[in-house]
Amino acid sequence: MDASTLIFFALAALLVVSSLLVVLLPNVVHGAMALIAALLLISIFFVMLQAPMVGVLQVLVYAGAIMVLFLFVIMFLNPARQPRGGAWLGFSVLLALLLGGGLAAMLTKTETAADPVAATDLFGSPEMLAKSLFGDFVLPFEIASVLLLVAIVGAVVLAKRER
Amino acid sequence: MVPLDYYLILSAIVFAIGVVGVLARRNLIVILMSIELMLNAVNLTFIAFSRFLGSMEGQVAVFFVMAVAAAEAVIGLAIIISVFRQRQSLDPEEMQLLKW
Numbered sequence: 001m002d003a004s005t006l007i008f009f010a011l012a013a014l015l016v017v018s019s020l021l022v023v024l025l026p027n028v029v030h031g032a033m034a035l036i037a038a039l040l041l042i043s044i045f046f047v048m049l050q051a052p053m054v055g056v057l058q059v060l061v062y063a064g065a066i067m068v069l070f071l072f073v074i075m076f077l078n079p080a081r082q083p084r085g086g087a088w089l090g091f092s093v094l095l096a097l098l099l100g101g102g103l104a105a106m107l108t109k110t111e112t113a114a115d116p117v118a119a120t121d122l123f124g125s126p127e128m129l130a131k132s133l134f135g136d137f138v139l140p141f142e143i144a145s146v147l148l149l150v151a152i153v154g155a156v157v158l159a160k161r162e163r
Numbered sequence: 164m165v166p167l168d169y170y171l172i173l174s175a176i177v178f179a180i181g182v183v184g185v186l187a188r189r190n191l192i193v194i195l196m197s198i199e200l201m202l203n204a205v206n207l208t209f210i211a212f213s214r215f216l217g218s219m220e221g222q223v224a225v226f227f228v229m230a231v232a233a234a235e236a237v238i239g240l241a242i243i244i245s246v247f248r249q250r251q252s253l254d255p256e257e258m259q260l261l262k263w
Contacts, residue, residue, distance in 0.1 A: 008165045012173045019177050019200055023184035028192050035196050038177075042203050045170070049214040054222050058206075061229050066199070066236045073240045074192060077247050092186030100179025107171035107208070124214075124222060132219040133226065144230040151234035158241035161248075 008048070015041040028074050032067060039063045050124040170211035178204035191246070191253045195239045202232045 018041065021034035039062045046055035122128050133141055177200060184197025206225045213221025247253060 019180040096179040096182040103175035108168045155241040
């Protein structure tokens, strides 16, 4: 077992533990902290998979902007401690085991070359991502900007105090 | 080089954990955070396939997933705020106005 595999298993164990903490911790703020840890670990995996640009975006957008928004809302609402689900817990764990096992079995059946395509230095760079994004995917990109505008307007309308 | 299957199994595990959070927890904010966790497990699958197929399309897909996730988080949190104003509670079990 080489070094990269060992690092992978260490990071994977940390990721699974922090994801479990998100789901299991009774305090919402602690859960949000665990989610930030999970998101940072996923960004490390992105960098390991030659996607440095997406990894940086992950830290900026997810661990930065979205999680700050979550923490603001948690502190704004200050929700009381709430019990974990009782009757549904066993059922949902069973369902999730079935789903996870099925997903893993299905995904690992996909036929890909054991030896990955040799990545060039440019693979995953901002340049390659931009060429793809503003070339083949320019229309979805513009639609995404409209979607974000709709989200901004919707959030303002929804969270506005009723008069 | 870590094999592709390891990444796929890892993201399947994280996705399943997110499903447990959505189904079992009775706090709207935790449910929304579990949805973010599931989206990130899918992103990991996208990036792993992108690397092992040598194609940039997976990374572009992750970019769009992030944009949609940001919109979803903003709208979801706004809905949570307005629900909390109405009922002073974040428990989805108490929201049964439309229940049969």
